[in-house]
Amino acid sequence: MVTPSSLHDLRGERSADLTGAALERVKNVRPGVAVTLLLSADPRLLMASLNLQLRENLHWDAVEADGAWRVIVRHREDAAPADVLALLAADHKRIDGLLARALSLLNRGETGAAVPLLREFAAALKRHVGFEDGELAAGLGASRAAADEPPAVMLREHGEIGQQLLLVEEILATDPVDGSELAVYCAILSGTLAKHEYREEHSLFPLWRSALMRRGSDERADLLEKAVAALRGRDVSGAAAL
Ligand SMILES: [Fe+2]
Ligand SMILES: [Fe+2]
Numbered sequence: 001m002v003t004p005s006s007l008h009d010l011r012g013e014r015s016a017d018l019t020g021a022a023l024e025r026v027k028n029v030r031p032g033v034a035v036t037l038l039l040s041a042d043p044r045l046l047m048a049s050l051n052l053q054l055r056e057n058l059h060w061d062a063v064e065a066d067g068a069w070r071v072i073v074r075h076r077e078d079a080a081p082a083d084v085l086a087l088l089a090a091d092h093k094r095i096d097g098l099l100a101r102a103l104s105l106l107n108r109g110e111t112g113a114a115v116p117l118l119r120e121f122a123a124a125l126k127r128h129v130g131f132e133d134g135e136l137a138a139g140l141g142a143s144r145a146a147a148d149e150p151p152a153v154m155l156r157e158h159g160e161i162g163q164q165l166l167l168v169e170e171i172l173a174t175d176p177v178d179g180s181e182l183a184v185y186c187a188i189l190s191g192t193l194a195k196h197e198y199r200e201e202h203s204l205f206p207l208w209r210s211a212l213m214r215r216g217s218d219e220r221a222d223l224l225e226k227a228v229a230a231l232r233g234r235d236v237s238g239a240a241a242l
Contacts, residue, residue: 006035006036007036007038008025008035008036008037008038009038010022010025010037010038010039010040011038011039011040011068018039018046019046019049019050022037022039022046022050023050023053023054025037026050026054026058026073027054029054029057029058029073029074029075030075031075031077031078032075032078033075034072034073034074034075034078035072035073036070036071036072036073037069037070037071037073038068038069038070038071039068039069039071040067040068040069041069042064042069043060043062043069043071044062047060047062047071047073056076056093057075057076058073058074058075058076059073059074059075059076059078059079060072060073060074076090081224083209083212083220083224084136084212084220084223084224084227085205085208085209085212087224087227087228087231088128088131088132088200088205088227088231089201089205091124091128091231092128092197092200092201094124095121095124095125095128095193096190096193096194096197098117098118098120098121098124099118099121099186099189099190099193100190101117102114102117102118102121102186103183103186103187103190105117106179106180106182106183106186107183109179111176111177111179111182114179114182115172115177118168118172118182118186119172122165122168122169122172123233124231125161125165125193126165127230127231127232127233128231129158129161129162130230131226131227131230131231132154132158132200133155133158135223135226135227135230136208136223137151137154137155139223140208140211140212150199150200150203150204150207151204151207153199153203153204154196154199154200154204157192157196157199158196160192161189161192161193161196164185164188164189164192165189167185168182168185168186168189171185
């Protein structure tokens with residue numbers, strides 16, 4: 001649940017000071033805590049800049065009324081995804097974030113702290129790929145795609161990602177875990193994932209979004225609900241998945 005947001009009237013700020021003043025107000029936005037800004041000009045550029053500075057953690061809704069702009073700023077985790085593909089794109093970021101934090105720990109020699117993060121990463125990645133391979137590929141026609149079309153490319157790349165993840169998991173299962181070797185395989189997987197996610201978000205998801213728009217709103221809502229449950233590791237009845 002998001003608490004009611006505090007209101008900050010920045011209409012009197014000089015333009016040279018506005019970004020700093022706004023950043024000060026929104027930098028502590030976190031899941032469950034929203035902030036409202038009152039601004040005298042179109043906030044699009046300002047919000048894009050703040051979002052970049054805060055590692056794209058912001059989600060905002062802006063409304064213009066009586067010559068002022070009211071912008072409600074939330075943490076991106078509090079924003080309801082527009083559809084199943086927006087949810088998957090947000091999940092890419094979450095998964096990448098886990099791997100990046102683990103890699104950074106490995107590079108500092110903190111293998112013990114990296115291992116649980118990598119276990120969480122591996123489980124989240126398998127759930128993500130499993131949902132794309134299962135529910136989406138079956139429902140939106142990947143099996144009927146030609147070999148060079150985005151759905152078929154996705155399935156092939158999932159095979160490659162699965163093999164690289166297996167190597168990471170094999171090292172995680174050893175005792176003691178070799179942090180240097182683990183860092184090498186994680187870095188390779190990180191590069192593969194980045195390319196794969198880019199291709200999905202720019203080539204495949206637009207195709208699937210068109211396919212989704214031809215479905216009924218109930219079917220779209222049902223798919224989104226299934227995705228939320230699957231990515232959390234639960235089935236729609238709420239039981240934890242194996
Ligand atoms: Fe994928
Ligand atoms: Fe994906």
